[in-house]
Amino acid sequence: MEERRKQEGTTKMVYLVRHAESTHNVYAASHPHDDPLHWDARISPLGHTQVEQLREKVKSIQVDLIVCSPMSRAIQTMLGGFKDKIDQGVPVVIHPLCREAIENACDIGRPAAELLADFAQLDFSQIASTPVWCPHDQREELPRGL
Numbered sequence: 001m002e003e004r005r006k007q008e009g010t011t012k013m014v015y016l017v018r019h020a021e022s023t024h025n026v027y028a029a030s031h032p033h034d035d036p037l038h039w040d041a042r043i044s045p046l047g048h049t050q051v052e053q054l055r056e057k058v059k060s061i062q063v064d065l066i067v068c069s070p071m072s073r074a075i076q077t078m079l080g081g082f083k084d085k086i087d088q089g090v091p092v093v094i095h096p097l098c099r100e101a102i103e104n105a106c107d108i109g110r111p112a113a114e115l116l117a118d119f120a121q122l123d124f125s126q127i128a129s130t131p132v133w134c135p136h137d138q139r140e141e142l143p144r145g146l
Contacts, residue, residue, distance in 0.1 A: 015061065017054065017081065019073040020047030024106035041106035043076045054081030066092045069099040070109055070127050075119055095126050 024041035027034070043051065054077065063085045068078040075094070079086070086092060094115075100107050109115075112124035 019077045020050040022073040035104045037105040039105050040072045040110045043073050051077055051080035063090050068094050070094050070096055094122055094124055
């Protein structure tokens with residue numbers, strides 16, 4: 001498949017990667033009806049292992065662009081899993097429309113300034129100034145997603 005794509009030159013493959021296990025996922029497995037209030041939940045110890053597994057899986061694929069949610073768990077997954085691709089100069093876009101619906105505290109993002117403090121190598125200019133990036137009263141005016 002990869003060889004055919006190179007020959008045709010116009011076909012692009014899109015790979016969707018879910019974030020690694022987060023601290024919220026760990027809690028929710030044993031407390032399905034509670035919200036542990038892990039704001040913008042980060043990845044768990046198992047999540048770090050999953051990131052390393054992802055890194056091995058994507059070594060052989062061609063990557064032209066990485067688009068990532070501004071949620072910390074997604075950024076952590078992307079930075080670790082695609083580290084080799086990023087080191088090779090593959091551009092990264094952080095976009096707020098690539099995110100989950102707000103269901104729990106873990107789905108509420110942080111302001112761009114806080115994200116920039118943790119992930120200084122990334123550009124957070126696509127994120128609105130509001131910490132949740134997509135207030136409910138503006139949701140109908142925004143495009144539905146990428």
